[in-house]
Structure formats: structure tokens, C-alpha cells
Amino acid sequence: MPKPIPVPDELSKPFWDAANEGRLVIHHCKDCDTLQHPPRPRCRDCGSENLEWKEVSGKGRISTCMVIDDGRIGRMHPDQPFNLATIILDEDPRVNMYSNIPGVPVRQAPEGAAVEVFFEEVSPTQKVPEWRLVG
Amino acid sequence: MTQPAGWWRRDKEGTGIWPHRGKVAITGWGQSPVDRRWDGVSMDKTLGAYAMYAAKMALDDAGLKPEDVDGLICCPDSMAGATGGSSAVWAPRPYFEAPYDSEDGLTIVTGGWLQKNMPGLTNLKYNPEQVPAIGEQMGMAAQAVAEGLCQVALVVYTAGNLQGRYRMGGENAGDTVSGNAQWTSVYGQAGLGYTTTGVMQEYCQKYGTTWDDVLAPVVVNEHINGLMHEWSYYTLHEPYALTIEDYKASRFVTYPMRLFDNDRPVNAVGAFIFTTAERAKDMKQKPVYVLNHTGGGGGPLRSSAPTLVEMESWVDRAARMGYEGSGLKPSDVDIFNPYDGYSPFLPISLESFQWKGAKKGDAKDFFNGDITVHGPFPHCSGGGNLGVGRTRTAMYIDGIEQLRGMAGERQVTTRAETAICAFAPGGSAAYLYLSNDITS
Ligand SMILES: [Zn+2]
Numbered sequence: 001m002p003k004p005i006p007v008p009d010e011l012s013k014p015f016w017d018a019a020n021e022g023r024l025v026i027h028h029c030k031d032c033d034t035l036q037h038p039p040r041p042r043c044r045d046c047g048s049e050n051l052e053w054k055e056v057s058g059k060g061r062i063s064t065c066m067v068i069d070d071g072r073i074g075r076m077h078p079d080q081p082f083n084l085a086t087i088i089l090d091e092d093p094r095v096n097m098y099s100n101i102p103g104v105p106v107r108q109a110p111e112g113a114a115v116e117v118f119f120e121e122v123s124p125t126q127k128v129p130e131w132r133l134v135g
Numbered sequence: 136m137t138q139p140a141g142w143w144r145r146d147k148e149g150t151g152i153w154p155h156r157g158k159v160a161i162t163g164w165g166q167s168p169v170d171r172r173w174d175g176v177s178m179d180k181t182l183g184a185y186a187m188y189a190a191k192m193a194l195d196d197a198g199l200k201p202e203d204v205d206g207l208i209c210c211p212d213s214m215a216g217a218t219g220g221s222s223a224v225w226a227p228r229p230y231f232e233a234p235y236d237s238e239d240g241l242t243i244v245t246g247g248w249l250q251k252n253m254p255g256l257t258n259l260k261y262n263p264e265q266v267p268a269i270g271e272q273m274g275m276a277a278q279a280v281a282e283g284l285c286q287v288a289l290v291v292y293t294a295g296n297l298q299g300r301y302r303m304g305g306e307n308a309g310d311t312v313s314g315n316a317q318w319t320s321v322y323g324q325a326g327l328g329y330t331t332t333g334v335m336q337e338y339c340q341k342y343g344t345t346w347d348d349v350l351a352p353v354v355v356n357e358h359i360n361g362l363m364h365e366w367s368y369y370t371l372h373e374p375y376a377l378t379i380e381d382y383k384a385s386r387f388v389t390y391p392m393r394l395f396d397n398d399r400p401v402n403a404v405g406a407f408i409f410t411t412a413e414r415a416k417d418m419k420q421k422p423v424y425v426l427n428h429t430g431g432g433g434g435p436l437r438s439s440a441p442t443l444v445e446m447e448s449w450v451d452r453a454a455r456m457g458y459e460g461s462g463l464k465p466s467d468v469d470i471f472n473p474y475d476g477y478s479p480f481l482p483i484s485l486e487s488f489q490w491k492g493a494k495k496g497d498a499k500d501f502f503n504g505d506i507t508v509h510g511p512f513p514h515c516s517g518g519g520n521l522g523v524g525r526t527r528t529a530m531y532i533d534g535i536e537q538l539r540g541m542a543g544e545r546q547v548t549t550r551a552e553t554a555i556c557a558f559a560p561g562g563s564a565a566y567l568y569l570s571n572d573i574t575s
Contacts, residue, residue, distance in 0.1 A: 005310055006317035016317075037438055038318045044437065063440075064336035067390035072301075072325035074308040081390070084323050086333055086440045096438040098322035107390060111340065128321055 001079040001100065005123045011039050014053045019127045024117050026095060028054035035092045058117035059090040060131065065101065065109035081106045087115055087131050099131040143278035144271065145460060146431025146564060148452065153427040153460040155281035157573035160415035160422035163199065163408035164532050165192025169368040169524050172296045173242070173402045178231065182293045182404055183240030187253045189406035190289055197408045198419030199287065201255025206285025206409075207262045208276050209246040210269065210292055211239070242295045244404070249291060261285040267430075268292070269405070269527045270474070270558030270565025274428030276409040277567070288409040294526050296400040302326060318439045327561055328477055330441050332392040335479035337443035342496035346391040350478045351382045353502040354395050357475060357515050360508055361522020361529065363545040368401050368524030396478040398520035405528030407535075412573070423538045424573045426553070427461035429453060432564025441562070447495070449562030450487035457488075461568035463553060465489035470537045470547065470554035472530035473566075475519035480560070485514070488555065513547040517556075530556040531567065538571040 008016040018025040027036045029043035030050045042049055065085035068076070076082065082100055089095040101109050102120070114134040119127040145153065167185035178184060186209070194201060230236045239248045246262040261284045266272055269292040276288045302325065306312055312320040319325065339345055358377035361367045369375075377395065385394040415422035432453050437445060458464060465488060473484035482498030491512050493501050506514040517533025520526070534554035536542040554569040 003321050003323075004306075004312040004316075006321050007311050007313035008317070009313065012317060038315070040435075044435065064333045064340070066329070066332045066336060066392070067387065068323045068329075069387040069390055071323050071389070072303050072307045073320055073323050074303065075310060076323050081387075082323065084329065084389070094437050096440050096442075098319060098324050098439055100322055111336075122321070 001082065001102065002075045003120070003122045003128065004073060004075050005126055006128060011041065015039060016126065018053070018055070019119055019129055020125075022119050022127070023055050024058045024129055025053040025055050026089070026091075028052050035089070035095050037095045037097065056089060056091050060087045060115050060117070061090070062086070062101070062109055062111055062113050062115055063088045063096060064111060067106045083109055085109055085131070097129065099129075101132065102130055103132060140265070143275040144430040145274065145278075145428055145456070148456050148459065151459065152462050155277070156426050156460070156462065157424045157570070158412050159277045159280045159409055159425040160412050161407055161425065161535055161569070162410055162415050162418045162420055162422055163193040163195070163197030164535050165189040165194070165196060165406040166366045166526065166528055166532060167404040169366060169371060169401050169403040169526055171368070171372065171399070171401060172298055175228075175297065178235060180402070181235060181241045182244050182295055182402070183234065183248060183252065185402075185404035186244045186249055186291050186293060186406070189404045190249070190253060190291055193289065193406040193408050196420060199408065201253060202258055204256060204287050204289045205258050205260045206276070206279055206288035207246045207250060207256065207259050208266055208272055208279070208288055208290045209244055209249055210266045210272050211243040211245040212268055242297065244291060244293045261288070268558060269531075270563060271430040273407065273531065273567045274430050274565065276407070277425045277428050280409045280411060286411060286414060290407040290409065292405045292527060294401060294403050296402045296525075301400055324440070328392065328397065329389055331477040331479050331561070332389045333440055334443050334446045336391070338479070338482060341443060342499070344499045347383055349482055349499045349502060350396060351379050353481050353506065353514065354382055354478050354521055355379055356502075356506050357519050357522035359522070360516055360545060361518030363508070363543070364518065364523055364529065364532070367518065367522065367529070368399060369522065392477070392479075395521070398476045398525040401524035401526060403524070403526045405526055405532070407531065421539050421571060423535050423569050423571055426463065426568040426570050427457055428567050429456045429460065429564045432559070433562030446483055446562055447487065449564070450483050453559065453562075453564035453566060454488045456564060457555070457566045457568055463568060465492070468553050468555055469550045470513070470516060470534055472515055472517045472519065472533050472554065472556045474530065474557045474559040474563075475515060475521050476525065476527075476560055478521060481515070484557070484559075490514070508545050509548050511549060513549060516542070516545055516547055527558045530558065534567075534569050538569055
């Protein structure tokens, strides 16, 4: 489905570049071993600037899933109603990301279900992480 | 005079009782008619015209003249516009004769505009810019009077709405998204309504309940209370009581969030008079004293989506700060008008503030009990934004009226000596604590 195209900035460019290569990377603090997403100039927990990008497994589960019946994003209006789920990562449940869980009919996304990442093309030059049910 | 940004904001725990507790009072309120939208042509229904209407009403209520006002606190933070309110292309527009020859006076009202155009506002010595929205604006007014920046402060809050749909303009209408939206809008998450829905879904999972079971009764109750204001949008334009069946039959906006979980955007202005407790003694109405005000709140999100744990911790903290500074305990609070601009804020605030003894997870049972204004637990007796429209004033007006004993049909039958009022979306800590008695 058409999605708005993210415009990378200095901080987020490695994330979006990795997505184009089919890899999910998350900001990692080398000082306190914390993952944080979205990326920030400093560690959310200890304030360190000693941060790196770490590839994660791309496994997670659905925390919650609502349905956008009447949303605000023009590009997505033709696809209403669609899922809007929050995915929490297996590596750290404090890290969450949004997903439309493509292929799962609305109101049928099972909360708690295992999902894995894949990458969806939103423009000829940009892919974004998406998530699908495992099994 | 210039103060540092946010000088007035009380956003820290551990600072004890507010040093100015009880030394500032609210002595007047006013509210313009509440329209669904400004039609773009009626000069008597612009935000500027309504600001003067509401200000005059508040001054009359207090028994004051415009010449008595020496502090003016306007919030020119328009809810209309591409990234704010309606997305219709209405600016630049062909303008009108002065004073309606710019957006100022039509869809926003600055302190400068009101000073220039409201007859008698000739004695202002405090007229700040960069004023926050009504939640913190009320605290700012209390602090300004307390610190002697002015003696009689007129607060004016403008809530604009024009043709078009809310927040469908700007970047939301485009092909690309940047900044924080690269983590959210790509998937269709475009604001507080969405994050609030997710938090409430977590709430239902955690406490073993369902959306409609928790929220239907409280939304219906708010509509009933809202109809008991003569000025509310629904009283004026759609005077029909909402039922549980209506709620459950209403369409979804972001399933499971329904239409009636969202407040109705309106075009209206509210005004309030703050003064010293000393001067309040000689004014027309029984003073309603400010016990405390808090602001700030929320915090950087841990991740892309706020969680229930985060939201509960923010509102818990707001409650602790407010109780600490006001000297009140939960059992002291008679009138409770928290913010309801999305209904899921209501269970969270009820439980965080422990109003009438509510604990985490109690909201469903609480809201399904007797929360009517004439019962033992008159929750949101003002009807909130859901019951009156998005004026963001009902919470304050009701607190004042209940404490004066002048709430008419809405007057609670329980004790009404203290009130908490708020415009506190998300994790905001913008709460105001009021009492009609500072002898104890
Ligand atoms: Zn760290």
C-alpha cells in the first residue's frame, strides 16, 4: 500500500540506508548496552554519545493493533481501513515500532502474536520496515 | 519586563506547598457562543469579536471594568491551519476592513490585537507573548498575579475552527514525511488520538476489560452534563442526550476509538479573571482561590509509541506534584474535571489522581456506577470537551461555578469546596487546584 516516504536526516540516515539493504538496525549505547529507537543524539538512559547502529534479529510481537478508519495521511486514504500495530522487539520490549501488518485483515491482528520484519518499497529509492505474522 | 521561558511553570516534585497558595483568586468567567466553525464572513463571530464578548462577560461577572485590567494573557496559538486545525485553503485570503485586516482577530487573537481593539483596556502593564494553551495559561495567570506582575489578569483562550477537516493539510497531505513523522506517519500514525488509542488498548489488556465497557458510560455522562450549560455547543446546536446505544452505534475513527471518544472542534472563546485574594474580597462573586497549579509533564518517549506504563507514570507524577503543592489529599477533592479531549484520558486521570479512592484498573467499575452530577461521584461535572465541544473551558467554568454554588442544574449534591480542573492532553501536567475556603 502507498505510504508517505520518509526523508532521512543526519541521525536517521543509517537506519534508512540499512532498510534499503534489507537490514533492521537499532541505535545501541555502547556504555550501558541499551537499545533505543528512534535514534537520538544521546543515550536515552545514560546520556552517553557513545552510540552505534546494531543489527537486530527482526523478530518481535504485536503489542496492540488499532485500525485507521478515518485517518489524516492523504496518501493512505485509499487503503482505509487499515491496521496500525505497535510491534515490540524481541531483543528489548521497550523498543517499539509501528506497522500496518500487511496481509492481515483489519480487526484480526492477534495481540501478542509473533512477527518478523521484511522491507517494503515506498519509493524507487526507499524501503521501510514492515512486519508479518510468523508461521 | 522579561522572564526566562517557562518562568511561571511549576513542574517539579519536592518543592512543597505552593508559596502563593490561596493568595490568588478567580473572580470571573465568560464564554462566547460556541459555533461549529467560523463561516469566514460574519464579523460578529470572529475569534476577535468573541474574545471581546467573553472578556466583557468575565469582567461583568467579577464586577470590573476593562480599565481595571492590568494583565492580559492571550494565547495566539491557533488551532486552525495546515498542521493544526482545518486544512482548507483559507489563507492568504482577501481580508476585511480593520481590525479584521489580517488573521489576527479572525483566527487568532494576540494580546496586542485585543489591547488595541477592546475599549477600555488602557491600563495594561503586563501583556506577554508566547503564552501556552489554556491548561498552562491558567497557571501562568495565577503565578503572574501571585508575583505581582499584575493585580487583575484577564485570561483569554481562543479555540478556532474553520471549514475543512482537522490536520489533513501540511505534510499530512504530501508525499514525504520528515522529523519525528518518519517514525510514525509512514504507517499512518498522525497524532495524539492514535497514540491514545494504543495506550487505551494496552489498558484494556492489562486490566482485563473492553473499550466500550470502560468508556461508553463516561462519555454519555459527559454529554448529559454538557447539556446543562446554556452556552455549550450541544445545548445550542444539538440538544439531544447521547445514549449508550448511540455511543456503541457510532462509527470508528481509529478502531476501537469511536467518533464520540473525540471532542468536537468548535469556534469559541473563553475568558477568566484572576486577582489577588485581597482584591477578590471586594468583588461581586464569592472568590474561588487557587491552591496550586502545575505544568510541564510528559517526557521524551522511550520509543516510537508511548506505552500505558509511560502514560500512567506521567499522570501519576502530575497528581503527586499537584497534591503536594496544594496540600490536598485525594480524599479532599470534591470536584474533578480532568481533560477528556480523547476519552481514554479519563480512566488514566481518575486512577492517577485516585479521585474518590479509585485505584489502578478501577475505572470500568467506577464509570459504570453513579457518576451523575447529583449522585455520590459526580465525575466531570462540567461535561468537559466531549460534552460541550472543544472550547477547553468547561473544566474551569464548572470548577468555578460548583465552588460558588452557582452551577444551577449541574450543581453537585456532594460537598463542593475544592476542585481540580485541567486541560492536560497526553502526559501533560497542566492542572489547576481550586478552593472556596482557605481558612483551613
Ligand atoms: Zn547508555
